Amino acid sequence: MLAAIVDRYGPPEALVIREVPTPEPGPEQMLVQIHASVVTPSDVAFRNGELWIARLFSGPFKPRLPILGDAFAGTVVRVGAGVTGFAVGDRVAGSTGPELAAHAQFAVLDQAGAIVKLPDGVAFGAAAGLCDGGLTALPFLRDNGRLQAGQHVLINGASGSIGTTAVHLARAMGAVVTGVTSTRNVELVRALGADRVIDYTKEDFTAADAAYDVIFDTVGKSSFARCLAALKPEGIYLSPTPMLSPSMLRKTGRRARFAATGLRRPADKAKDLVQLFDWVRQEKLRTVIEREYELAEIAAAHARVETGHKVGSIVVNMPVTSMEP
Ligand SMILES: NC(=O)c1ccc[n+]([C@@H]2O[C@H](COP(=O)([O-])OP(=O)(O)OC[C@H]3O[C@@H](n4cnc5c(N)ncnc54)[C@H](OP(=O)(O)O)[C@@H]3O)[C@@H](O)[C@H]2O)c1
Structure with missing residues (x-):
């Protein structure tokens, strides 16, 4: 072969x-x-x-x-x-x-x-x-994020493989979805069902104040530390890239998860x-x-x-x- x-x-x-x-x-x-x-x-x-x-x-x-x-x-x-x-x-x-x-x-x-x-x-x-995208996005949103209908979720990298599927799934789960991508993909992410789309070349999503129950950074381009203010106090930060510092988690007492869904x-x-x-x-x-x-x-x-x-x-x-x- x-x-x-x-x-x-x-x-x-x-x-x-x-x-x-x-x-x-x-x-x-x-x-x-x-x-x-x-x-x-x-x-x-x-x-x-x-x-x-x-x-x-x-x-x-x-x-x-x-x-x-x-x-x-x-x-x-x-x-x-x-x-x-x-x-x-x-x-x-x-x-x-x-x-x-x-x-x-x-x-x-x-x-x-x-x-x-x-x-x-x-x-x-x-x-x-x-x-690929489904077998990563589904366990992150359902098992790690425990996303519930009515919750606000932000998907960073919403135009990627995990991101496009995550936008769809989060919508299907009844969440209010914000997708983050660059200018050329804004319409695509909107068409996938995002309630709001942030163009990262024009706006920094981490500047929001306690806006999200779940932030799923599908592409690991933000960081837990930078996202803290944008998360609600009980909110959770999800990342498929192993960037989380245990000391940061201990220090802040806030919630974050990395998972190797491929394994x-x-x-x-x-x-x-x-x-x-x-x-x-x-x-x-x-x-x-x-x-x-x-x-x-x-x-x-x-x-x-x-x-x-x-x-x-x-x-x-x-x-x-x-x-x-
Ligand atoms: N933990 C696990 O088990 C697991 C499993 C699968 C994958 N992963 C990892 O997950 C990551 C994502 O995989 P993927 O296949 O979904 O990635 P991908 O499809 O390659 O992501 C590409 C997308 O990311 C967007 N992007 C690039 N820079 C950005 C930024 N600064 N802010 C927001 N969006 C940005 C791009 O949009 P623009 O072109 O508009 O910038 C592009 O559409 C990879 O690191 C992969 O290795 C981990």
Whole structure:
């Protein structure tokens, strides 16, 4: 099969498309032909090795995992003898988890993994995007923020993958939503359902006074300290980037949470995917996609994600080859 391989830390051109052996599914596993995956800021961090925290996970000197990519959508093409819930031909989507390997034509998934059948009519690219943004935004808002109907939530980075999904979800949860983005994305964020949109090039959202029950900085561009005044006294600050200082939390006595949602149990992710795709089916949720790239263009996809200004998801479509029986 073809895969995007990274065997040294470096620029997007460090990625090479290479023929590698197709993995074999075990008895409780299935082989999924990947049609679409997404390139995320995590993939970029695991490819360029610039953050020490990424190297803790992906190897101090060279990438431990040669094939990146987590969120995927595709078709089951082979099942192990013990697989009961899935069959050849099923359209599926999910998250490969910490072992990544979705930037390839095929990947092996456990039947008990973070994988669900796709409802009819959901495109592979949109499904893969939701498996990234949805599986992060939902646990943050529901479990960490415990967002309630009527509460005021601010989503910073509202035009990103997590941000666009968070705006949708927060609206669906009945919250009053303020989205923060730059001028060119203001209309998009409004169209996603934000009650108010702040253009960060013109206004500093942290200047507000006790305005929000939840501040979800999806892109880690603010800080807990800077957001304190804008949070209500019982409000909570949420961040998917590990920037929180324990001493700051102790000193202020205020509430903040970081969570590594990508490391949640596969069964919990699968349960959330069922819910997320149900909302898609009911047209309460949709994935925003900036652009779809071919596998051969994956370096360009990485370069775009690395700018920090993508809108929604950057999808990579895999070349489809037929499987021998
Ligand atoms: N903790 C976890 O388990 C977990 C899981 C998934 C992802 N993450 C992390 O979460 C972060 C966000 O991921 P993502 O894929 O949603 O990011 P993303 O899509 O790459 O975010 C891009 C968006 O951020 C906006 N942005 C850039 N600078 C901004 C600023 N100063 N203020 C407000 N918005 C700004 C951009 O809007 P403009 O172009 O308009 O500026 C752009 O639309 C990444 O760091 C990722 O690694 C963590």
